[in-house]
Amino acid sequence: MTYLVIAVVSGALILGAVWGIYGNLQKKTEGFLVALAGGALIVSTVLELINPAVEKANVLIALGIVLLGAGVFTALDYLVKQQWGSDSGGGLLAAITLDGIPENLALGVALIGADALTVAALSGSIFLSNLPEAAGGAKEMTENGASKKKILWLWSATAFILSLAALIGNWALADVSEEILAYIRCFAGGAVVASLAIEVFPKAYKQDSYWAGIATALGLVLAFYLNSLG
Template sequence: MTGALTAGLWGLLGGSALLLGAAVAWMARLPQRLIAAVMAVGSGVLISAVAFDLMDEAYRQGGFAASALGFVAGAAAYTAANVALSRRGARHRKRSGAVDHARQPGADEAGTGLAIAVGALLDGIPESVVIGVSLLDGSGVSVATVAAVFLSNVPEGLSSAAGMKKAGRSAAYVFGLWSAIALASGIAAMVGNVALAGAAPATLAAVTAVAAGAILAMLVDTMIPEATAETHDYSGLIAVVGFLAAFVLTKSGGGG
């Protein structure tokens, strides 16, 4: 149970970055270009985590077949769920309102709040499960993975809260939503740690790869469009900086 509690606390730490980002966006009027740049950094960080932490670990544990199948399955599952949620009002849940078509739905639209909340869960749970799984080998949590999740959640909370504020949503709604998602992130990490304790290496590989596929699909569908909305010419370079920072962290001993 100690391991599960530890996993939960690490997952909660990663999820708490949503609240940090939301608080910054709520208290300060940030330029759209700055929000987009932060999203670009977060995208680069997560791409690095997918490549050098998640998929590399999945391949090491279960080989190519389990990791490849899990990777595609995770992306397909995320895409199917994201399409369903997009049709219910959560299409632009990570958008800050930088362009007209990216406005958050109005607070009075039926079902929109629930769709945004479920969408945020869909984005965050794969990351949290991986944090829980990373503790199973007894070598400690992957600092690089937690850092990647935390750094990518800051811009998500920042961008979404900025858009929700423009849509007229209340502070209670915004901070209540992100508090619930942060708590759910901790629970997901605990569940991942408990449910997969003693699982075969191929199973762990598949689960890790599923999370990696879902995270990469989420990046392309949601975070990268926001990053390029206002920083067209520089978003690639900014993302490379985020990627390099996470890569250095991984290779300098922060990988576990």
């Protein structure tokens, strides 16, 4: 199941890139999907990453590491934007990579001894997030004159890097103590929260206006319901 989940989640980047390069992706549709994924990620981040971690580690240290994860992502995202620009496809590609490494590392950790529904909730949320973001980024890169072959190669390489992060999380950390795993989850959770605030929700509102609020709530409800089944 581990390899299947990692392939599905990282494959969303390649599918999204193909969609953005060759398909017809409307801005409103992209915004709605991004908001939907953001709502789902709120639930997955709190219930699958932060809350279980707080229960198994020192609360103050765990919450401090959540803030650290958010701070590291914010700083790196700022540097990326300074280098590539806030609206460029290359900037989005770099931001997804920076966000995705701790996110997929946490996914690999979550696969250790997790039940099927827990894994489905987290991996499904990441899949929904990766697909429209990759589509939008690839489309912007195409519009900026980059070759389709190069764009597809870049997003495929990103998918490989994120898959590797998930495998490392699953293999290398299998024997690590629960407390250390808890802190890793908290760091990843903080990075995801920061990415939602900086990348996901502003983009969703910009593209789909007030419907982004409905889509976010819908994503939250769906993810919460899926989680409740476990």
